[in-house]
Amino acid sequence: MWVQIRRAIADLWLSQTCVFCDRASPESLCASCWQQIQGSAAAQPPMLTAQALPVLAWGHYERQLKQAIAQLKYDSHPRLAESLGRALGERWQATPIPTRQRPTVVPIPLHPEKLKARGFNQAALLAAAFCRQTGLPYCEHGLTRQRNTLPQFGLGADARQTNLSDAFGVGRSLQQRQSPGPILLLDDIYTTGATVRSAATTLRRQGFSVCGVVVLARAGLHSAPAKPPGLTSPKCVRPPRHRRLN
Ligand SMILES: [Zn+2]
Secondary structure: OHHHHHHHHHHHHHOOEOOOOOOEOOOOOOHHHHHHHHHOOOOOOOEOOOOOOOEEEEEEOOHHHHHHHHHHHHOOOOOHHHHHHHHHHHHHHHOOOOOOOOOEEEEOOOOHHHHHHHOOOHHHHHHHHHHHHHOOOEOOOOEEEOOOOOOOOOOOHHHHHHHHOOOEEEOHHHHOOOOOOOEEEEEEEEOOOHHHHHHHHHHHHOOOOEEEEEEEEEOOHHHOOOOOOOOOOOOOOOOOOOOOOO
16 A cells, blocks of 8 residues: 555656756756756846945846746746745855845735735745745735736836836735834845836835845846747757737
8 A cells, every 4th residue: 555655656656747848857857958048047146236235146137047037927936936035045145235134035026806816825835935945034924915906017117116106005914013123025036126116115215124125036127028039949959839918
């Protein structure tokens, strides 16, 4: 009986496939695809912004990392967040943003309508994996989304900031937390910084300090994420089978 159980577990394990290339893999990404994504994540020092909100990014929003984020968000592969979030955590462990106190990690929330449509908040999944790797405290609902803002793509810098003004509120779970320390925001993509600045402003107005932001990918102003990005196929990457665009 134990042999059968062990075999069933092994079958289950082997039936998992790489979300990029469909090859059998014990992880969400096979070693070959993971290597390609890591190639997109060139080491970058924390970026200091004029608004005193340091940004630590795992990589540039391009090539395989861009594809991985598209797979995560638009092709409903939330399990990708575990590998990516842990990799982001390793980056933090190697080059953290200096803070006087241990920060509490708060993901950028989605508006409830978008959350319902997608079924998960990619930033929250990344943040959970990031905290499992780093051991930092996690407050999933530290921020709430009060307004369903327009998509940021296609808007100029000023319009992005206006679009996001008063978009966030402070969640009760953060308000009730004893000595949360500074807040470390976490998001998947950083483009102009309008989203995280708006979130930081909301938190600071309520008396919280914000020590910085960690993101999976930093986009250049001219490579701003638009709609779900089209995937170009490197060697072992097949186009996804069921694309869901929203
Ligand atoms: Zn693969």
